[in-house]
Amino acid sequence: MNCSMCSKWDDDTELRITTLEHCYVVLNRDQFFPGYCLVFTKAHVTELFHLDPPTRGAIMEEVNRVAAALNVVYQPTKINYELLGNMVPHMHWHLVPRFSSDPLWPRPIWSEPHAEKYLSAVETAATLDSIKGALRKTGRQAQLFPVI
Secondary structure, eight states: OOOTTTTHHHHTGGGEEEEOSSEEEEEOSOOSSTTOEEEEESSOOOOGGGSOHHHHHHHHHHHHHHHHHHHHHHOOSEEEEEOOOSSSOSOEEEEEEEOTTSTTTTSOTTSSOOOOOOOOHHHHHHHHHHHHHHHHHHHHHHTOOOOO
């Protein structure tokens, strides 16, 4: 199987945020929307209904934990949760902090093209550290898996 999401953790090592029990979390390379992350299942699965209820619930808790951490770091107006899979049929969420001041507000992030924004290595490291720190705090509160 040739799935870009199955290899993303190994391919994008410089964007790694953490590994959780069921999911990996990486920073999206394009940071036009600050804090935009991907949460994707370790196992190749395409639909929520393919999972048994306890696993499905645990995965949703992991998505929630990442969203809570992004909320702490960015204090956005809203967090968008995108679970599509049409182009990449591997369960993954686009978690995107949104602000009423962003150029595409309140439309979806894909409503029109935008210039991509890439962070420098220093900016990327600072962003990863901020999100990891917030995840550590949410992990202690939720008694979930530690952030690497």
